[in-house]
Amino acid sequence: MSLLARTYNIFSFLGYYADTFLTYLIDSIIFLLAAAIAIILTIYFFRKYMARVQLRIGPNRVGKFGTLQLIADALKLMGKESILPKERDDFPYKVAPILVFAGLMVAFSLLPFGSFFWVGNVVISNSEVGIILLFAVLAIMPIGEMLAGISSHNKYALTGALRSVAKDISFEVPMMISVLAIVVMASARTPSSLTIGSVVSTEILPYGILQPLGLFVFYIAMIARASYTPFDMGESESELVSGYSTEYSGMRFGLFYVGMFGSILLGSFIISLFYLGGYNGPYEWNLGLIYLLIKTVIVVVISFTVWLSMPRIRIDKFVNLGWKYLFPISVFNLVLAGFLTLYLGW
């Protein structure tokens, strides 16, 4: 029984409409809190990890081992004045950070997180068109970044937004083609409609082993999606001050910051779900969530290591990489996936 059905049963005495409304409301609140806590933990972990790589100690004053540092930072950001540029384009300027954050949260809510002991299947939305919806929602965040860059009326922000757009159009096509390769394999294995859950349930052998090229392309695309080094052209902090978020301050900047770390976490979840077997594990003890979290944490550590070890590559080189290397590789991967599925029946 899933979390959704459990909540539904609790409120069943209220009748159909009130029950459905309350179920989705309460589950969304629980889920938002969980996602916010997960993102805060990711940021804390990143700061500690970066400190250790740079032979520092990292946050260690607020709370035991600095665990409350992020709460303190969030409170500080909320309390700060939000300075607005005079010649801004008001509506897009204000809606941009919300778009980034909302897109991230909606994308989180579409993922299945596996089962967890007595709670049952932790899933908020089990859409019939899960995969398409997920990647459609993922495309909302770049729009927020673009709006932020253009509406700020600032040359650095505009340049950052332009780079961001150039980056997005060069990695999204290879990303979608490598996802298509997974759909090809999964649809041959299951008769049901392709929700993300049914794709994960077909992974007896993880798709990362069957399609290493697809994993490679998708991982690079996820780095570019979250826009951290080596692919942080939208931000380019050493040249463009802070890229598209230059003119933002206070909690509006905080939303961009959370959006960035959230998309690292989200990318790690998506990679573990699609390529590393998701919540499938060796024992069937309702430990799906734990398996998924372990895989995700490993991917997050790899992502942070990549972040901390590489310099930013130039935007034209990234466009070259996207269209001349990633695109052919992903097409080859798609053909290979079709071949494996049709002729070898893997």
Next chain:
Amino acid sequence: MDVKEPGRRIPLVGSLEGVLTVLKHAVMKPVTVQYPEEQAYTPERFRFRIFLNLDDCVGCTLCEQVCPNKSIVMEKVNRENPRNKRMIYPDVNFGTCTVCRNCEEICPTDAIYLTHVFETSRTKNSFLYSPEELAKQEGEVIK
């Protein structure tokens, strides 16, 4: 002189080396010292705080003359000392002291000397130490 052309490197190998370095550093011990709780290492011969033995000082003004940036100024102190008839003693400004140790070297009676103490932070906006303050331990000086 021959300049050696760099050989053609295999792509991604350099990046992977960087990743390995990062992973190696992640398991090393941090070098940060959390100062007030634990003391940073200072070498045995490290010197900073100047002390003055008021009974030994003869008021010869050599330390004032030898000080390269005028951190030492002689000051009159009402104090009975048969060896110091003019009753003048050095007054040190630690804000400009470069710890050159010339004063310690030139002092004929070894009255002025530098010690290992370096915690001289103060709340008032002046690093001037009067002769009486120079004679006290660091903890007794009103800061």
